[in-house]
Amino acid sequence: MTELEQALVALGREVEFPPTPDLAGAVRARIDRRARARRWLVLALAVLVVGIGIAMAVPDARSAILRFFHVGSVKVERVDTLPAAREAPLTAGLGTPRTRAEAERRAGFRMILPKFKGAPPSRYYALNGLIATVIRSGSTPLLLTELRGDQAWLGKKIVDPQTKVEGVSVGSHGGLFLSGGRHVLMYQISPSDVGQLFPRFAGNVLLWTARDRTFRLEGEVSRDEALRLGRLITG
Amino acid sequence: MTLTVEGRPLDESQLVERARRGDHEAYSELVHAYQGIAFRTAYLIAGGATEAEDAAQEGFVKAWRALGRFRPGAPFKPWLLRIVANEAHNRRRSAGRRARLAFRAAAAEPSGDAAPSPEASVLDSERRTELLAAVNGLPEDQRLVVALRYFAGLSEDEVAETLGIAPGTVKSRTSRALERLREAYD
Structure with missing residues (x-):
């Protein structure tokens, strides 16, 4: 190194640089937010159909869409007038009850089901990419639905203005809890058959994603109890 | 003889590999290790502290997103600084300025008591x-x-x-x- 270069190095030690800000904290906060947003995105793709296909098939909803909730990339449609729906049993529209093995064959995947206290469920319902069964919280029946992660066309939530939609964490997994008001659950039998819908009013609902699956727990259940059960199911 | 590079953690490759697998904690350690040089690089290019902070922060976030394309075993610092420098260039162009370097206050008037270093x-x-x-x-x-x-x-x-x-x-x-x-x- 020449004398001039040594002089430049010495000069560099005397040059004023502004103090380095705490970038580590700011960057960590941003990548943490991004990770949460990605979990929401998976959830959106898996359960809450953001395309307009189903909504366009329901005239009441089509005319009355007011705005969207944006949670990350998730959109939950809030409307002032719910589409025509009816009170119906939790398993309405899900077809014939089957054994677990039969349901898994029909759905095309094996269900992740934890060991609950007491006897395991005996009735399962299946559509392509979806398995559902009824579990109990005390004496309260709850519909547990498991969807393969890529089944983005299967379900949609349309909520009225009184429905509370909040982001929650189920263990380390992101999710949504819908409560109060009324919201309508619709199933679509196939992507090409948008007319065959089974709209019904739904109870409180916890939605979350884990292990490339989407889980849905519905019934007269509190947020805390739903989260407890969610953690039991997917850890 | 063992040489170490200032600010570079000895287990950098392990931290990078962990970060590539999505470990936020490992990436935070990398950010902590390189935030000084990243900020100074951005400052030299962008010409202002605010622009440099924005550029460095955005550079770190973009580097995090791009870790999947980072070649394992390659030196991390220049790869990171390239991303930060691009961000700084963008901000400098928009701000239309350049850093005018000055002496630190203490360096401008060196104490007569202190013995000067060889350099x-x-x-x-x-x-x-x-x-x-x-x-x-x-x-x-x-x-x-x-x-x-x-x-x-x-x-x-x-x-x-x-x-x-x-x-x-x-x-x-x-x-x-x-x-x-x-x-x-x-």
């Missing part, structure tokens, strides 16, 4: 003022190479990677810059 003794007060003015007066491409090489302490290869130019270009710009600076120094 500091190379320059007396008048010559270092003239030399810094000469650096500030260099064409931007030469000034950046000199500042990154001698003030920020990057190697020639790191300067090349950071600025996205060939090592030969770094050499030629450095050579032309030193030629100009010699006039102020001699």
Whole structure:
């Protein structure tokens, strides 16, 4: 190194640089937010159909869409007038009850089901990419639905203005809890058959994603109890 | 003999690999290790503290997103600084300014009690003022190479990677810059 270069190095030690800000904290906060947003995105793709296909098939909803909730990339449609729906049993529209093995064959995947206290469920319902069964919280029946992660066309939530939609964490997994008001659950039998819908009013609902699956727990259940059960199911 | 690079953690490759697998904690350690050099690099390019902070922060976030494309085993610092430098260039262009380097307050008036270091003794007060003015007066491409090489302490290869130019270009710009600076120094 020449004398001039040594002089430049010495000069560099005397040059004023502004103090380095705490970038580590700011960057960590941003990548943490991004990770949460990605979990929401998976959830959106898996359960809450953001395309307009189903909504366009329901005239009441089509005319009355007011705005969207944006949670990350998730959109939950809030409307002032719910589409025509009816009170119906939790398993309405899900077809014939089957054994677990039969349901898994029909759905095309094996269900992740934890060991609950007491006897395991005996009735399962299946559509392509979806398995559902009824579990109990005390004496309260709850519909547990498991969807393969890529089944983005299967379900949609349309909520009225009184429905509370909040982001929650189920263990380390992101999710949504819908409560109060009324919201309508619709199933679509196939992507090409948008007319065959089974709209019904739904109870409180916890939605979350884990292990490339989407889980849905519905019934007269509190947020805390739903989260407890969610953690039991997917850890 | 073992040489260590200031600010570079010894287990960098492990941290990078963990970060590539999505470990936020590992990436935070990398950010902590490199935030100083990233900020100074951004400051030299962008010309302002606010722009530099924005550029460095955005650079770290973009680097996190791009970790999947990072070649395992490659040096992390120049790869990161290239991303930060791109962000700083964007902000400098929009702000239309360049950093005018100045002495730290303490360095401008060195204490008469303190014994000068061997390096500091190379320059007396008048010559270092003239030399810094000469650096500030260099064409931007030469000034950046000199500042990154001698003030920020990057190697020639790191300067090349950071600025996205060939090592030969770094050499030629450095050579032309030193030629100009010699006039102020001699």
